[in-house]
Every structure is written in C-alpha cells, then in structure tokens.
Amino acid sequence: MAVAPLSLANVQGDILFGLPKQTQSFFFFQIDQVDAFRSNLSNLVPLITSAQQTQTNISEIRQFKIKNNIAVDAGDGEVVHPDVITVSGVNIAFSAKGLQKSKFSTKLTFMRIGILDDINDTLFNNGMKSDASNLGDSGMQQADGTFQPDWDDTFLQEIHGVTLVTGDSHDTVNDKLASVKDILSGTVTEISTLSGDVRPGDEAGHEHFGYKDGVSNPAVQDVEAINPGQATIDQGVALLGRGVDTATTRPSWALDGSFMAFRKLPQLVPEFDKFLLDTAKTQDAADLMGARFVGRWKSGAPIMNATTQDDPALGADATLNNDFKFVKGDQSACPFAAHIRKMNPRNDLSESAIQPHMILRRGIPFGPEVSDEERQANATAQERGLLFVCYQSVLSSGFSFLQQAWANKQNFPPGDSPTPGFDPIIGQTTSGDVRTMTGAFVNNTSQPLNLLAQWVNSKGGEYFFSPSIPTLQNVFATS
Structure with a gap:
C-alpha cells in the first residue's frame, strides 16, 4: 500500500x-x-x-x-x-x-x-x-x-x-x-x-x-x-x-x-584544557590541537579551510562552514581521528556508505559554567556536560553504530596509515586502557598521542x- x-x-x-x-x-x-x-x-x-x-x-x-x-x-x-x-x-x-x-x-x-x-x-x-x-x-x-x-x-x-x-x-x-x-x-x-x-x-x-x-x-x-x-x-x-x-x-x-x-554525558572541561596546554606548551598551540581533536575551531570554522588559526567569520557562515571534504589518506590538515571526521568521514567513504548512519542531533548543555576556582585547580568540582539527544530510524545503523564502529574503532577510517586511533572527544574503551590517536601534532602527524584521560564519560541513558x-x-x- x-x-x-x-x-x-x-x-x-x-x-x-x-x-x-x-x-x-x-x-x-x-x-x-x-x-x-x-x-x-x-x-x-x-x-x-x-x-x-x-x-x-x-x-x-x-x-x-x-x-x-x-x-x-x-x-x-x-x-x-x-x-x-x-x-x-x-x-x-x-x-x-x-x-x-x-x-x-x-x-x-x-x-x-x-x-x-x-x-x-x-x-x-x-x-x-x-x-x-x-x-x-x-x-x-x-x-x-x-x-x-x-x-x-x-x-x-x-x-x-x-x-x-x-x-x-x-x-x-x-x-x-x-x-x-x-x-x-x-x-x-x-x-x-x-x-x-x-x-x-x-x-x-x-x-x-x-x-x-x-x-x-x-x-x-x-x-x-x-x-x-x-x-x-x-x-x-x-x-x-x-x-x-x-x-x-x-x-x-x-x-x-x-x-x-x-x-x-558529563564533560571534564578544566582537565581537558589542562591536557591541551600541557601537551602543546603554548595557548596558541593548545587551541590548534583542540581544533584538531574536534575538526573545527571553537567558532565552528572547519580546520580543512582554516588550517592554522580560527576564522570566526567562516564559522558563522552557514553557506561556507560545511563546504569542504577531507582528503582521503591524508591527515595533514585534519586528523583521521578528529571528531567530525569520525562522525562524518566525507570523502573517506562514499556518500552512499555514510548516509545510512547519519543522525539528527538535538542535545543541550547542562550544568554551570566553569568557575575561576575550577580553572585555577584544573579540576572539575561541579558536574556539567551535554544532555545528548539524537533521532534515527535504525539504532544499529545510527547512534549505536557511530559510537561502536567509528568513534571507538582505532582503525577507522579504514585503510588509513598511520592508524587513526580513538575519537578523542567521545571515543570510549570499557577496559579503561589509555586511548591513543595520531594526527594531533601538526609537524608530525604520524606521532601517536596518549590521551591520558577520557574527558566525556557516559552516565547513562535509554x-x-x-x-x-x-x-x-x-x-x-x-x-
């Protein structure tokens, strides 16, 4: 019918x-x-x-x-x-x-x-x-x-x-x-x-x-x-x-x-910021490393089109901030493991292979802004994070697939060398082992980086x- x-x-x-x-x-x-x-x-x-x-x-x-x-x-x-x-x-x-x-x-x-x-x-x-x-x-x-x-x-x-x-x-x-x-x-x-x-x-x-x-x-x-x-x-x-x-x-x-x-999804914000600064040594380098973790600068500008510094005008322009593709087999501009590349590996896979796994995200942040005391102590004292919501017609192709097969899988995107590693933002390991990724360092994209903490920790859902x-x-x- x-x-x-x-x-x-x-x-x-x-x-x-x-x-x-x-x-x-x-x-x-x-x-x-x-x-x-x-x-x-x-x-x-x-x-x-x-x-x-x-x-x-x-x-x-x-x-x-x-x-x-x-x-x-x-x-x-x-x-x-x-x-x-x-x-x-x-x-x-x-x-x-x-x-x-x-x-x-x-x-x-x-x-x-x-x-x-x-x-x-x-x-x-x-x-x-x-x-x-x-x-x-x-x-x-x-x-x-x-x-x-x-x-x-x-x-x-x-x-x-x-x-x-x-x-x-x-x-x-x-x-x-x-x-x-x-x-x-x-x-x-x-x-x-x-x-x-x-x-x-x-x-x-x-x-x-x-x-x-x-x-x-x-x-x-x-x-x-x-x-x-x-x-x-x-x-x-x-x-x-x-x-x-x-x-x-x-x-x-x-x-x-x-x-x-x-x-x-609670987030450990002061700890995340401290890790970036400790690893990258300067604030500018930490900002760049954070952008490489996510695949975008804080403004929303994609690092594929703003490779070395943020471009707020680009981030705010809906006609430009999504108009890019990753270079297959190349993580010089954007790490294979970057969050937005893991979640939407445009050009790493064909569009027909990606689209069945796409979700409509509708979440909202929760918790207070980071306090001065938390920033000085580099430690979270008040819970904050994301109340994540997404919609799809098939859970095993949508949210559950994205978390298991892409975010948590170290060899995704497939066929890429060096091994991409975990999504540094939402990638998880039940074993508690230290997560790793490559591509974080601009001058040596093959160098692995140990992600010494998991800064987003699921506390449940349904x-x-x-x-x-x-x-x-x-x-x-x-x-």
Missing part, C-alpha cells in the same frame, strides 16, 4: 527541526496506572508540538532577529531571545518497557503478537543498558555474566517514558512542565527530571569545551533547505515507514515515528520511540 506524502503536522517537532529552546527539561517517568495513563494521554496530545509548528516557531524567531539586526547563525533557530519571543514545546517518547507496560496495540486491545515484536529494532527492544558494554561505557562484569555500567541511578531504573519540554525561559518551561505533570498525575511516578540550558552570551550554541555544536547536522530530503556541503538524508533515515525504511517491516502505527537515543502525533492520539491514547 502506498504511503501518503509526509505531513509535518504528523511528526513530533524535535525530530526534524529541533524544538526552539533556551532551556529544556526531560521528565523521566514510570507508568503505574495503565488505563488511566492512556486516558490522560488523550489530554496531553493537544500539547504536543508538531514539526509544522516548530518550523513556524523557528521562522518567527529568525524573522525577529533579522528585523532587529541580530545575526542569524547556522543552527541558530534553537536560540530564543527570552522576554521578547515566548515559545514552548512538548514532545513525548517511550522506551520498549514503556510500550510493553502499556500494552499499546493497533486495535486498542491486547494482541498475541506484541508491539515489541512488530517494531523490528533489537537494540530498542533490549534497551540501552544491554548495549552499554558495546558502546564502551565504563562498568563491571557481574558474576551472572551481565554488564553493570557505571551509570547514574536514574538510568539503572526501569524508565517507561520521557517528556521533553522546551522554552525561552525557566518560567516558561516550568509552567509547561507543571501542566504535563498535572495531566499525567496519579498515573505515573517521576524517576527524575534533568534540565539543560543554552550557554550564555557568546557561548550560545557551543558545548562546554567551547566548540560550536550542531553545525554539520544533515538536512532531511524535501523537508528543509540545504546549505553548501551539507549532507542530505533520505526521509527514511530519520523516520520509520518512509523512503529507505520501507524496506524494513514495520507496523502501520510506527509510520513517521523515530527512535530517540538519550545520553547524559533508547526511546517517539511516535507520530496521529499514533499518540488514535492508537496509544484512549478516550
């Missing part, structure tokens, strides 16, 4: 565009009263923000900035001006255990073949904890043969669902979150609420190490405009039941849903399914 053309009104807004936000809360919950929860879900659906509404919100924000002579940066639709434009967003997603607990079905009755058998994604069905060792998360092998990751207690519990609430200010988000909790009151137990904020001032749009984030997100075919050099992915790489995903057997209710991977709005209303909710 032919699938109707994509309607943005049917898709939850965070998937295709990212909900506009200055601040965001993630409300993790367990479902206690199944029938009451499904009944109350029908009252929550009108609050769910669609991709259509999100697109309108982002357009209004950008038009406001243009009218008021405020620069519009790449990815800047997510940065809202509080007290000028009030905007909020709500999305919801469910873990496999949440779907199982709720016994959702296409006929609103219990089915012999459960929803988990139908959705056809093993990693989702098993949950992220079962994937933790493969991802390289630190932890311990238990006597019964299972792996116990070193995660926060929140993610060692059984999570059934998460509600994402975004807005222009804490007041806006708190009010909207209170409405969500009121609707679900008596039917769920709160496990935890985690919150993040866009960093202040000139650091807006940058993660805590200081590098501009989200620059190389792909565009979805026939959904948004494409900038020069920006990858374009088939709709089925992001949405179930579309494009290339039609080759996978899915239930009808999965159409226009997406798998969401959530990770809490795999969720973000259903379409019609599925939430007509399949998951009951009147």
